[in-house]
Amino acid sequence: MALGLFRVCLVVVTAIINHPLLFPRENTTVPENEEGIIRQMQARQEELQLEQLRLEEEVARLAAEKEALEEAAEEAGPQGEAHASWDLWSTLCMILFLMIEVWRQDHQDAPSPECPGGDEDELPALGGAPLQGLTLPDKATLGRFHERCIRGATADAARTREFVEGFVDDLLEALRSLCNRDTDMEVEDFIGVGSMYENWQVDRPLVCDLFVPFVPPEPYRFRAELWCSGRSVPLDCQGFGQIKVVQGDDDTPGCICDKTKLGEDMLCLLHGKNSLVRPGAKMEDLLCAKTSPYVDTMQVMKWFQTALTRAWHRIARKYDFDLAFGQLDMPGSLKIKFRSGKFMPFNLIPVIQCEDSDLYFVSHLPKGPSPWSPASSMDWLLSFAVYERHFLRVMSKALPEGACHLSCLQIASFLLSKQSRLTGPSGLCSYHLKTVLLHLLLARQAADWTAGQLDMRLHDLLRFLEKSLQEKKLHHFFIGNRRVPEVAGLPEAIRRAEPLNLFRPFILQRGLYRKTVDSFYEMLKNAPALISEYSLHLPSDHTSLPPKAAVL
Template structure:
């Protein structure tokens, strides 16, 4: 048998073998591979013997031709490379086998996880209303209001109302409520003609809160351009002339001791909302109800089939950043001239950034929704839970918030809550965080500040800390019942 015949048989054998193996290799396949290797080794030995016999029988010329033929480089390397080929096939088989086992384990894990989580995810009651649709409806209503506000206030000296910005949980893509979702919006205000706003940080003793006052200052309007608008300068015209020919300044309407008053601003805005409502297209098929509030404007709009509850906050932007001083209530006793610093616009932008990066099956909002609902009734605010989740979203890759990691991420939230309680420390997410997405703009004093501790009260009051740890244990029992019993 010559070398060509042997090489042909070798290739045919390998081809036949690979066809018989297919895509799934097991221990029997490995045994067959070894048998083929032994068979090929026997063929190699047989070839060597035949060459030796030819060396004895044939003449020098014939032997020289056969030797030159038998030792063609590609044939020598083909035979010599056989062990390497077999080793490669073996390594390939082991890798495929491992991948098949891992794939099988992942499939089984997905099956088990799917069975275990189906009932759990079904019990995470998502708001009855479509959040995205509700957010769009609320913004559309506020946009219509803004157009009419511009017409009504064009010649006045009240704050200039800008387009509303959606803030809060609904605009972040989740809600702690199953029904009666609150759509919260923030309306930025800029000073009217002849006025300027100056933000003054309240030098309070509490480092964990940052409160401001908005000082309103009159500006000279004696320039030719402003005189062409037939506006009298509040600084350089006699009060009698101003009173007869021009509306009152902002200092005389919505301020207390030269500072913008939240309560007065809210009452003024209520009057605007009521007065403008009949002109809006929504008024033809919807009914407007004004709800009581001192530091915001809360309205409810219904049409018999649907209902939307909207809370309007007012704010003054800090420079060109995503941080405002706002009318929102932070503490029980907040003075009417106090405007707490608000980070809800930056937080909404963070959740939108995560939504763009996350895979379609990400359950980070479901995790937040479930844990927020489980802890209702305990001393942990929804904002504290959201802060923990935001910290985790900023450190754990978004790819690991998919369905298969749901229970792990719930465990992370739980572990972080316990750790923060034990250490009596939960750092604010926005203040002092230098790892935020670049699209979130912060004032320099915010990005470089020491993050305030949201659990400062636990560090100051041992009794509060003991109560918090006790409530955490109760929370664990409730969470365990949910996970084990499905209710």
């Protein structure tokens, strides 16, 4: 009897110590990535399986003891029945301990990546459906606000683009004249992307984003390896790719003279007879990571900044202004500084074309909140900026004259920008707003986007964004979206890929999610007063840009 009582007390004490409410676990933080969650879940599963086997052995042993006790009870009478009852209590306590442990795992472990809708209780309580209880300004106020504050402030966008493009043409031409065709990159013509070329830029100063594609010298080429090309990649690498330097159709870099035995009367035109140096060795040292054939974004940044500096020194005497780098950790963040003290920023972004499509791998993105964070310097973001610009252009032709789709995006982007200045940046950025608009353009009829429906479509955009925040799920518009028309020309691998959740960071980073949601609802509360105030007068931060600089 004493042994049975001791076993019962031991089980009860163990259950109390493991109870999550009395003695919570110290390490309850969520891992910073989904890989850590998966490894943790697998380790926990193995522990539970071992625990299950141990309990099954314990139950089998208890059953054997019970049979032995029953046989002894027939001989010992009442004393045997007492021992059997204590073993029964021991078994019940073991079951209770197992139930407590299972409950703890279900309620305190981190949510699985496949359940992005968790933590709904973290949303602030604003009457169930905040947008239903929030009165946005009427369409007349919105129209007056857009006409006076946004359209008036961006009236010189066309002149800004013209000046920047003319200067960049001259800068890239100087860069090409300094390049050696045998060892240096070949720089192609720039491509205008982003809000300035999609006609919804609202932030001041106006900034042009220009893609600058580059290719290696012959016989080398870049070979793209997408995350959806069949190779196994971590979840945080989805939407990215790596770029390998190869020669022709061969994966192994090197000159043909390294692989073929030349005759005595034959020379390599690149190396000579006895040279062992490959023509691409300098190029690999320039762009690739050490001991790796993959292009490194940090190496590209160093090469590009050096090339731009040399090109500017070649043409600086022609211009009556100075050129400087705006951000040293961005490869082509440039700033034109006029003699008057005013400046004009723009971004030259080195990119690599993905096969024969309009997809481009981007080394760095401009500063600011972004849903993209590469895992390593060899991961390149796959940009759909050219497809997005083309899709908006096609939709604008199909919509009624004076459609309000871009006006909705401009107003929402304006509100988000002002809120970010007030409370600091959050997890939301203008790319999320544009993604919501692209989804709505496919979901609604063309007749729903007339100018008179500006207030309703703005309400739809904000409701869509709110629902996406609640579910922690906003799918990329192009990746895995079968509703995108085939005339868009997306590669089949992108159409067949699994949808990419742009709100995936919110699943793991609870602090960022809470701050983003709070900032979003604060933006909604401030929207009516902000729009009314800006409709009455233009604040001082909406003065016009400097006039076009003179060219000597």
